[in-house]
Amino acid sequence: xxxxxxxxxxxxxxTLSFVQCSTDTSKRELNSEESVDSVSIVxxxxxxxxxxxxxxxxxELVKANCTACHSSKLIIQNRASREGWLDMIxxxxxxxxLWPLGANEEIILKYLAKNYAPENVGRxxxxxEIEWYTLEDx
Amino acid sequence: MSKRRTFIKxxxxxxxxxxxxxxxxxxxxxxxxxxxxxxxxxxVFIIPGKDERLTVxxxxxxxxxxxxxxxxEEVTSSSLxxxxxxxxxxxxxxxxxxxxxIEGESAERSVSYxxxxxxxxxxxxxxxxxxxxxxxxxxxxxxxxxxxxxxxxAVGCSKWTGVRLKDVLxxxxxxxxxxxxxYYGKDIHLSQNPEKVVIxxxxxxxxxxxxxTLIAWEMNGEDIPEVxxxxxxxxxxxxxxSTSGKWLSRIVVRNKVHDxxxxxxxxxxxxxxxxxxxxxxxxxxxxxIESMPVKSLITYPKSGAIIREGKSLELxxxxxxxxxxxxxxxxxxxxxxxxxxxxxxxxxxxxxxxxWKVSVQFPQKGYYEVWAKATDLKxxxxxxxxxxxxxxxxxxxxxxxxxxxxx
Numbered sequence: 001x002x003x004x005x006x007x008x009x010x011x012x013x014x015t016l017s018f019v020q021c022s023t024d025t026s027k028r029e030l031n032s033e034e035s036v037d038s039v040s041i042v043x044x045x046x047x048x049x050x051x052x053x054x055x056x057x058x059x060e061l062v063k064a065n066c067t068a069c070h071s072s073k074l075i076i077q078n079r080a081s082r083e084g085w086l087d088m089i090x091x092x093x094x095x096x097x098l099w100p101l102g103a104n105e106e107i108i109l110k111y112l113a114k115n116y117a118p119e120n121v122g123r124x125x126x127x128x129e130i131e132w133y134t135l136e137d138x
Numbered sequence: 139m140s141k142r143r144t145f146i147k148x149x150x151x152x153x154x155x156x157x158x159x160x161x162x163x164x165x166x167x168x169x170x171x172x173x174x175x176x177x178x179x180x181x182v183f184i185i186p187g188k189d190e191r192l193t194v195x196x197x198x199x200x201x202x203x204x205x206x207x208x209x210x211e212e213v214t215s216s217s218l219x220x221x222x223x224x225x226x227x228x229x230x231x232x233x234x235x236x237x238x239x240i241e242g243e244s245a246e247r248s249v250s251y252x253x254x255x256x257x258x259x260x261x262x263x264x265x266x267x268x269x270x271x272x273x274x275x276x277x278x279x280x281x282x283x284x285x286x287x288x289x290x291x292a293v294g295c296s297k298w299t300g301v302r303l304k305d306v307l308x309x310x311x312x313x314x315x316x317x318x319x320x321y322y323g324k325d326i327h328l329s330q331n332p333e334k335v336v337i338x339x340x341x342x343x344x345x346x347x348x349x350x351t352l353i354a355w356e357m358n359g360e361d362i363p364e365v366x367x368x369x370x371x372x373x374x375x376x377x378x379x380s381t382s383g384k385w386l387s388r389i390v391v392r393n394k395v396h397d398x399x400x401x402x403x404x405x406x407x408x409x410x411x412x413x414x415x416x417x418x419x420x421x422x423x424x425x426x427i428e429s430m431p432v433k434s435l436i437t438y439p440k441s442g443a444i445i446r447e448g449k450s451l452e453l454x455x456x457x458x459x460x461x462x463x464x465x466x467x468x469x470x471x472x473x474x475x476x477x478x479x480x481x482x483x484x485x486x487x488x489x490x491x492x493x494w495k496v497s498v499q500f501p502q503k504g505y506y507e508v509w510a511k512a513t514d515l516k517x518x519x520x521x522x523x524x525x526x527x528x529x530x531x532x533x534x535x536x537x538x539x540x541x542x543x544x545x
Contacts, residue, residue, distance in 0.1 A: 069328040071198040077287040088284050095399065097329035121280045123523040127441065127507060130541045135443040135451075 045115070052076055058111030061104050069096065075116065082113035187363035189217040195286045199223040199328060200365055203274075203291035206538065207440035209456070212493055213266060214294035216357045221365045222271045222292060224400070225336030228324035228385050233369040238353070242320075242390035246311025253355060253369060259309070260301035265350050266490035267375030268295045268458045269382060272406050272427050275534025278524045281416050283531025290435065290538060295456065295491040298373045300354030303389075304347040312343075312391060319346045320396030321372055321383030338398025339406065340390075341374055341381050345428075350375050350489050353386065375489030376460040378427050378532075380406055401426070408528040415527035424529075429460030432520055433535040434467060434494070434512035441540035447503050451542070454495040457482065459514035466513040467494040471506050471542075474522050506542040 046055040051072040053059050066075060080088065086109060092098035101108060183194045185202055192202040202221045209218070233253050241248035251259070271292035276283050307319070320340035327334035345351060352373045355362065362368045367384030374381045380400065390396070400406060407424035409417075434457035445451055457464040463485060468477040480496035500506055513519040520537045 069198075071196050073194075073196045074286070077195060078284055079282045080284060081281075084281075084284065095403075097327070097331055097334060118280075118282050121278075123280070124278065124536065127539055127541045130442045132442045132444055132543060133440070135439055135445050 054115040056111055056115055058107040061108050062111055065099075065101060065104065065108065069098070075112070079116050079118040080112070081118060082109055084118070085109055085112040085116075185221060185365055187217060187365065188221065189215075192218070192220070193289075193291065195288070199225055200227070201286045203288055204294065205440075206290050206435045206437055206455075206540075208437075209291065209294065209435060210437035210454070213358065214296045216296060216360065216363050216366070219269075219294040219296055219357070219363075219366060220271065220292045222286070222379060223325065223365065223384075224380075225325040225327050226330075227364055228326060230364060230368070231324075233355075236369050236387075238370060238386060239388045240306060240310045240391065241388070242392055244313040244316035244393045245391040246313060249310045251306070256301055256306070256353065256370075257355070260305045262299060263302060263349075263352060264297055264299040264356075265352065265373075265375065265487045266295050266297050266485075267350060267352075267373050268293065268430075268489060268491050269373065269375070269379040270294075270430050270433070270458075272378030272380060272430070272532045273530070275524075275536065276531035278534055278536065279527060279531040280524070281527075283529065285530060292379075293433075293435070293458075295458070297358050298352055298354040299356035299359070300352040300370075300373070302349065303351045303353055303372065304349075306353060307346065307389075307391065310391075313393070315393040316391050317343055317394065318392040318396045319343065320390045320392055320398050320401070321386055322388040322390070322398070323367070323371075323383050323385040324387050325385050335399050337380065337383075337400045338396070339380050339383065339401050340392070340396035340398065341377065342395075342428075343391075345374065345377065350487065376429055376458070378406055378430060395426070404530050406532070407530075408526075408532055412526045413528070417527075417529075419529055427532055429462070430458075431525075431533055431535040432459040432462070432464060432512050432514040432518055433457070434464070434510045434520065435538050436469075436508060436510050436540050439540070439542075442543075443540075444543045444545055445500075447500070447544050450497050450499045452495065452497050453480075453508060454493065455510060455538075456491040456493055457510075457512035458491040459512065459518075461489070462514045462516060463488075464492050464512045465515045466519075467492075468511050468513075469496055469498065470509045470511070471498055471500060473507060474509055477511065500542070500544045503544050506544065507539045508542060509537045509539050511537050 048055050051063055053072055182190055183197045184190055185200055191208060192204055195201040200221050200223045204218050204220050236253050237250045239250040271288060273285055274288045274292035276285060277287040277289050318340055320338055322338050325336045327336050354373045355370050370386045371384040372382045372386055403421050404424055407426050409419045410423055410425040413419055434455060436453060436455040438454045453469060457467050467480045467482040469480060470477050478496055480494040482494045483492050485492050511520045520535050522537050524534055524536050
């Protein structure tokens with residue numbers, strides 16, 4: 001029994017040290033602007049130059065069916081699960097004259113749910129993209 | 139808003155939970171232009187009659203908001219007032235040809251007024267009125283809500299001139315069963331189908347008969363900009379701005395709650411009983427938003443100010459509370475642990491925003507956030523976190539925060 005507890009505690013200790021270690025690394029990385037740049041480049045997907053949409057399978061169908069009525073900006077600023085995107089499509093079909101999408105619906109849904117998926121931002125996100133400037137004395 | 143989402147990818151590792159569970163960020167200097175909108179926004183989208191510093195959320199239909207520091211004026215300039223369009227602009231028409239028809243099952247008769255008849259027949263009134271989009275702040279809801287991802291600036295308080303809606307309604311005559319009015323405008327449906335009405339919302343008769351509810355043709359002493367409803371619109375201060383119909387051509391007096399497009403379903407409605415995040419709510423369990431909640435903005439300084447240690451900082455902004463008045467305005471520089479009362483002015487007229495100012499001193503060098511909290515006459519205050527989740531992301535009146543660095 002005592003052995004088991006010892007093993008559990010050891011594992012917990014090792015795990016904790018590992019978590020702490022990786023947290024320290026990320027702090028260091030994010031304190032340097034260069035690292036932030038390289039992190040963001042990794043995350044930046046290729047964009048279509050005319051619509052700003054992420055280039056991926058299904059993009060042309062999205063352009064053809066969605067931007068006939070509204071700007072691609074409306075898509076790009078939204079985030080939803082597959083179910084959420086489907087809800088939006090149904091709402092547009094019921095109230096906004098969107099046509100039936102047929103077999104393309106599945107491809108469009110896949111594209112949207114993959115490239116414009118929600119992220120958990122908690123109850124309130126930190127202040128973002130602060131543009132620092134020196135406030136002159138009056 | 140897309141901003142928060144690209145940002146969160148890069149910064150989630152750098153979050154540190156502070157006291158009262160408030161996240162504090164210390165990765166301060168992120169590179170600019172990271173939001174997806176920025177990638178293809180090199181050729182700036184110019185909106186007729188509008189300042190190019192507005193943040194364009196959508197160019198078809200046109201939707202643009204005002205960064206908070208550009209709302210510093212006591213009266214919002216027409217060029218800086220936000221734009222929320224549901225459809226396409228009507229063709230600019232000759233105001234001499236414009237008519238407004240009042241009719242409906244609870245109107246005594248159907249009457250059409252030309253603009254000059256409206257101007258000549260009724261007394262003119264000018265009020266400063268807060269117009270705020272019901273979805274202002276939507277970008278912060280989690281899980282996200284569909285629609286334009288407004289951040290802070292879908293609000294403004296300009297000076298509107300026109301005639302009182304109640305004077306016009308009384309001229310037409312109301313039947314005893316009149317309870318609601320609805321508007322129709324001349325904007326064009328996105329599908330370009332002329333049969334389709336873009337949006338036709340309304341207000342209960344009680345709100346319609348208030349002194350400050352206007353049929354307006356002037357904004358800040360001039361013609362209303364095209365995107366804000368030229369030549370004629372309703373202005374219903376303190377209620378979701380979608381009740382202030384633009385390019386106004388017809389008002390119907392109803393014997394029931396108006397049932398035009400975007401009155402029903404999930405639009406401009408919130409759960410009658412509060413729900414847990416991500417709950418699917420049936421249409422019949424949704425209630426129409428009426429008065430907007432208490433809210434405030436810090437309009438000076440712009441977020442991101444770096445000041446020298448020992449210098450005091452003058453802060454100012456506006457506060458408003460839907461149908462009510464704001465009774466108290468406070469700021470915190472320690473993440474809500476303590477609050478400083480500000481000097482709060484009375485509104486110039488009912489339903490106008492109120493100006494506040496305060497001088498604060500930071501105790502030592504470091505990263506600070508100024509948080510702003512208004513309290514209305516009934517004691518309701520702004521929450522520090524995002525308030526009750528609702529399917530379409532309305533009514534986020536969480537406190538405004540700006541970042542300050544003391545060196």
